[in-house]
Amino acid sequence: MDKIDIADDQVVPMEAIARGLRGLKITFVNVFGVTHGDGSWTLIDAAIPFSASRIQSWAEDAFGRAPNAIVLTHGHFDHVSAAKDLADYWDVPIYAHPLEFPYLTGQKEYPPPNWAAGGGLMPLVSPTLPRGPIDLGSRLRALPSDGSRLDLEELPGWTLLHTPGHTPGHISFFRNEDRTLLVGDAFCTTKPESFFEANLLQHPELHGPPAYFTSDWDAARLSVLKLAQLAPTTVAPGHGKPLAGADVAASLQELAMRFNEVAVPENVKAT
Ligand SMILES: [Zn+2]
Ligand SMILES: [Zn+2]
Numbered sequence: 150m151d152k153i154d155i156a157d158d159q160v161v162p163m164e165a166i167a168r169g170l171r172g173l174k175i176t177f178v179n180v181f182g183v184t185h186g187d188g189s190w191t192l193i194d195a196a197i198p199f200s201a202s203r204i205q206s207w208a209e210d211a212f213g214r215a216p217n218a219i220v221l222t223h224g225h226f227d228h229v230s231a232a233k234d235l236a237d238y239w240d241v242p243i244y245a246h247p248l249e250f251p252y253l254t255g256q257k258e259y260p261p262p263n264w265a266a267g268g269g270l271m272p273l274v275s276p277t278l279p280r281g282p283i284d285l286g287s288r289l290r291a292l293p294s295d296g297s298r299l300d301l302e303e304l305p306g307w308t309l310l311h312t313p314g315h316t317p318g319h320i321s322f323f324r325n326e327d328r329t330l331l332v333g334d335a336f337c338t339t340k341p342e343s344f345f346e347a348n349l350l351q352h353p354e355l356h357g358p359p360a361y362f363t364s365d366w367d368a369a370r371l372s373v374l375k376l377a378q379l380a381p382t383t384v385a386p387g388h389g390k391p392l393a394g395a396d397v398a399a400s401l402q403e404l405a406m407r408f409n410e411v412a413v414p415e416n417v418k419a420t
Pocket of ligand 2: 178227228334359
């Protein structure tokens with residue numbers, strides 16, 4: 150495939166989202182860097198194809214060193230595409246939930262997108278969609294689990310939560326100390342139609358997971374409910390701006406309660 154250049158104005162750093170948490174928006178998707186007490190840091194997600202050099206230079210400015218690991222919320226192409234190049238460059242492991250492995254080891258592709266559910270301009274990025282299944286090769290590691298809880302020593306102070314529905318092995322990250330929540334695609338703070346307009350002055354609000362790629366809506370609803378019960382004060386999503394404040398928990402509670410009405414697409418409800 151030819152190299153596709155990502156324009157400068159499509160790469161927007163997000164500073165000080167919460168203590169030790171910053172992000173980088175690349176076109177329509179976010180990656181995050183979590184700094185730990187000892188100065189080490191972890192990269193959460195790895196964006197679209199051709200974004201590795203953008204993430205590298207952001208990381209050099211922001212952290213001045215390689216991360217201790219790359220951790221993936223899930224395996225969709227817009228969250229993993231730079232992972233292999235970055236892991237090779239930094240010589241670090243890539244962690245994902247074992248249920249995402251078929252989609253990250255070249256065995257399987259996700260079900261085809263439900264564009265009728267409202268993909269907005271997403272079909273326009275189809276030239277950057279990977280051809281064939283993604284294979285992250287030997288860098289990929291399963292998140293350690295003792296059967297009931299996921300744990301990762303590279304992310305001290307953070308709880309990893311299995312939040313399936315958008316994909317089978319989707320995970321979210323919660324720091325109890327200041328109630329900061331990284332949600333991947335469990336829900337968004339922008340409508341999918343607005344993914345490419347997020348620099349306009351739009352009021353961020355909570356929406357369900359990206360509809361065209363969500364495979365199990367019952368599980369997705371239960372995952373949002375589980376996240377709402379954490380009563381977060383800051384949420385940082387894969388798509389849309391991070392949100393913070395006293396009313397975040399109540400908004401998320403409302404999204405969980407009205408999930409079928411506001412998040413589940415009409416053509417899924419009809420079946
Ligand atoms: Zn996704
Ligand atoms: Zn996504």
